[in-house]
Amino acid sequence: MIDNEDGEDANADNIDEHSEESQPIIRRTRVVLQRLGPSQDGTPETDNPFGGREPVPEAVNALEPEEQSTSQNNNTQNEIITIDTPTPPKKRKRLSNVSKKAMGTPVVGETRSNDDDEDDGMTCPICLDTWEMSGDHRLVSLRCGHLFGENCIRRWLAESQRQTSIKSCPQCKTKVTTREIRYLYAKRVRAIDRSEEHNMRRDLEVERMRSKALSMELATEKLDHTLTANKLKAVQMDYDRLRLIVRAGRGAGELDNECGLKSISQLASHRLYMEKNIEITREPGCRVLLFSATHKTLLASQKSAQNLFPGYGVRFIDLPSFRPTQFVHTSAQLVRDIACSESQHTLTVASREVRIKSFDIRTRLSNVSFTAHDKQLWSCGVDREQREHYVYAGDLRGAVYVFDMRFPDNILSEYQAIENFSPVINIAAVRTSKTFPSGGLLVCQLTMVKFYDNENDTATPTRLNVEGPFLSVQYDALQDTVLISARSNAQYNKSRFILGQLVKIDDTPVLKITATIFGSTATPYMTRPTQMGVEDNSLVVGYLQDTKQLMMYDVRREERVQTMPINEVVYDICPVNTAAGSYLAALTDNKCRVYKVNSTKAN
Structure with a gap:
């Protein structure tokens, strides 16, 4: 190295003393200066980590690169480490231009221009070194989701516990334990920024809901217009009928008989x-009543009168004598809803528990039960005709689950609530008709009523x-x-x-x-x-x-x-x-x- 007239390094313009690469060199130079002692000939001075200013000996400035490196290694061994001495950062590896372009974190719709951020997702935030697929510095994560090198995070957690008695994530300060360190098997981590796309999708969904609400409002207005036109037509017919009565001088009953109409007095x-x-x-505790025409019985929910089997169940009432007969215990909670399938001879009971139970009406025995992610099920229903095997359950948050009696362990479909999360209190299956060739499903929540049209085997919800x-x-x-x-x-x-x-x-x-x-x-x-x-x-x-x-x-x-x-x-x-x-x-x-x-x- 060659000094200029001002005693400064000629290549000083090419080295930034605040950059990450220059910090280890400056640190080692200061240690060498400390070992050599102060200068007496007015050579340039540098900061002393132990206080004061010390001159920079020319012997150090004149060292060749190889000699300077050997001197730094020898003196580093004698460096005094104290508690207050910060851990020297490792030298960050520079990526080649090819790797920068290939491994940068892409952003949808944006061209990366900041070179310092191009290798984000590839380096450990503690040591700023690239993590590896194996070894001590392999890629790991904590439960909060932040990524580190394994040896770095283990040292960090140990030091964090020593100083604060709490192990915490260095980025979000979430309390963690050593057991929560998880290995990740990826050569590199690249996160594509799709926030703009997600925002657009969210706005699109809002516009779809708004369009659907406007369509519903338009259909309601058209229906009101049709009803008003029908009423106007009926009034016009009444007016014409009364005018005929006045002109003919006959009674209204005679004219109605001629027209084939029934007056109110004839009903x-x-x-x-x-x-x-x-x-x-x-x-006390009776809440739900249901009639089964096929089995000629009336079903009423009640509280169990037997101390041996506390809870609630269903009482069978025989017809036409209306005499209470057998009691079937169903649940520990109050029975909230009952549904009966005439073709399958089943009785389904919901009682705000995590499962609904189905019983055989003929044998009075439970044959199957249904669960939905351990959610409290408030209501139940059964379908008819071609979908007679389907069972429906409504939960506390407005969702509806579809089951098949033949495969009770699987959920066929889930209709999750979107804008209203009140409990589902009633479910009723609508039969097939000319208007609804595939039938449908009525779902009543505390604050809204929806109809699911089964057209094309896809249930489409519409708020009534x-x-x-x-x-x-x-x-x-x-x-x-x-x-x-x-x-x-x-x-x-x-x-x-x-x-x-x-x-x-x-x-x-x-x-x-x-x-x-x-x-x-x-x-x-x-x-x-x-x-x-x-x-x-x-x-x-x-x-x-x-x-x-x-x-x-x-x-x-x-x-x-x-x-x-x-x-x-x-x-x-x-x-x-x-x-x-x-x-x-x-x-x-x-x-x-x-x-x-x-x-x-x-x-």
Whole structure:
């Protein structure tokens, strides 16, 4: 090395004393200066790590590269190491131009221009040296996901525990242990930055949901327009009929008979009469009621009366005598939902546990159970016709799981919630029809009702045009109608019983509402109404919680036809059709009230 007139190295412009490459040289030079002692002839000085300034001997400056290296190695052995002495960083290996281009971290849609970042993902953040596939400096990771060389992270954790009594990640300070060091088998780690693509996908999904909501709103407006046009047409027909009556001077009944129409006065009237009051159990806890026409039995959930088998189960009530018979223990928690498959002779029970159980109605024995990732299952349902083997389960977070009775250990499909994560309280399978050739699935959550169309074997969810919060949903396969029970909200100050039919407008499923019946102002209990098909008419029966009355509504007459006082809360109502006639069963906390449905035809 040659000194210039100012006593400085001629190649000083090519060496940056703050660079990583120059730090080890400067450190060793200082150690050599310390060993040689201070200069007396006014040679250039340098910083002394032990305090003060020391001159740089010319002997050191005049060393040849090989001699300087030998001197540095000899003096390094005599270097004094203290606790405060920082660990000298290892020299970082430079990558060739080819390796830089091949092993850099690519960014989607961006050209890398910073050479210092081109080898990110290939070097240990502790020693800044490239990690290896084997040996002491092989690639490892911690549970937080950060990558290091093995010997570096082990030394770091040991030193961290010695100084702070806590082992932590050097990058995120997460508490870790030596057991959490995991070997990674990769020659190099390259992370492609797709954040822009993911943001675009997220925006696209938001736009799709917005477009779907607008399509649903448009279909609802078209449906309202169609209903309004039909009402206008009906009013016009009534006007024309009344004008004919006035001109002909005849009665309205005579004209209706000629036209083949039935007036309201000619419709049959229906009344409920108390038949029996059955005590199912002395312990409160009855919640769900279901009728099986094939097996001619009524199923009611109840609390177990046996101390040997605590919990809840299902009581079988024989028909037509309405006599309680066998009790089947089902779960330790309160029974939340029951579904019955007439063709498979199975009874499925959900009770807010991690599994739903299926029983054989004929033998009263459990034959299979279903689980879904250890999630609490609130509701259950079974399908019909070509999909009669399918069982549905709804969980606490709004997801629906599809099982096959023949393969209970596997989940066929999962319908995860996207925008609404309230519990699924009811599931009803919709039969095939001209509108829905593959059928569908009604899913009722606490705050929304969705319909899954099984078209092309892919269930597509659509939020129905009804505002919640909701109490229940019921589907009548014979009438192809849907009955939804909703609580009061900001728009309606009373609860509602909404009767309608699923239709399609512009390939969008919507609920065509035929009747809206207003109920209680307050609904503190989860109760379920029911619908009954009587001749060419429909009856809706529900419990009014504020007035403690059982109400029956005639859809054709568009009015309440009967109310009956009941001091107990009616949690569920179920129609029962037998050879002896039509009945209505109402389930309270520990009893089952049976009402006879009498129909009187007008003369």
